[in-house]
Amino acid sequence: MSSSLGARRALSGAACDNMSSETFFWEQSVATASVLLRAARKSRRLTQQQIAERARVEQAAVSRAETGRAADFATVDRILAATGHRLYSAPTRRADAAAVASEIRNSLAAGDPRRALRALVQLNDNLVAEHGLVRGILALAEPESTKDPVWDAAIAGLVAWRLNEERLPLPEWTRGSDRRLSAPTALELDAADPVPTEADVPREFAERGVLVWRDTFESSSANCAPWAMQWEYGSWVVPH
Incomplete structure (x- = not known):
């Protein structure tokens, strides 16, 4: 088994752990509005x-x-x-970067990096599913820190990658020094996972010092179909 294939199974396979066709909830301590309120305040x-x-x-x-x-x-x-922000209506029900960052922070605090990865993979799928201005809207609000610099940089790298695909302007928060690592670091779930070379990493991740396999995100939708998660009433759900 190649290192790339092994890591893809270890990482993107983890995104689908314990999924079924029944509703699957990621319990949230706060609803979408409260996540955005806290993120808006801390961004200022x-x-x-x-x-x-x-x-x-x-x-x-x-x-x-x-x-x-x-x-x-x-x-x-x-x-x-x-905070200098305002409410807006967007034609999508998909969770934005701020809501996903909140789930990642909670998952890491609970000692569950695989659950954090599921959230990161879902943010990728949400961005890929939208186009043009709506894709940009999902990245507009600055996410609150996850309390882990590697994951903070990974979120910025993912958003920059998917926005660059459609030549959309990048939010200023994705360029911040707090979203860059001083030395290349792997986004690890397991110490035994192979570490990708920079050639195997999307450019936007590599620029921020995060080493993660490109295949992790490019194969995520296919691996998890048909149970794409949605954000609904403050929880992640897998529709029937």
Whole structure:
């Protein structure tokens, strides 16, 4: 078995572990709106108290909104405005980079890198499924850090790769120094996994110092069909 084929099975195969045709949930501690609220605030390097003062609401209201509790449309819109963001409607139900980064962070915190990989592979599939402006919208909001620099760089590399395919402008967050590693590092699930050479890695990943097999993403849709995951009501689901 070649190193490339072995890694593809180890990585993209992991993306389909434990899947069935029944509904499959990735439990989320926060809903989509709260993920975006927290990501928007942190992208501006602001505290909850600073946002509360700008939005003229209590700090407790900001906290509740960021944890998915008791936030109506007007409150969400007001808090987002305080960060220089606004709500928008996009013709897609697919999860964006900010929502996926939240799932990756939670998975890593739980000690489950394979679950984190499933989320990264799903972000790839979401981007590939959309074209033009809608693909760009899925990458617009700056994701909150996953607390792991390799995964942060991997998310930026994936977004840059798929946006470059359609010659779309890259969001500024994908170019940040906090999305680049000082030395090439493999995105490892298992120490026994073979490490790809830079020739086997998409350019946008290599530029950010992340070594991951190109085949991991190019074969993911075929490997996981027909159970493409969707983001619905704050959870990942696999439709019947």
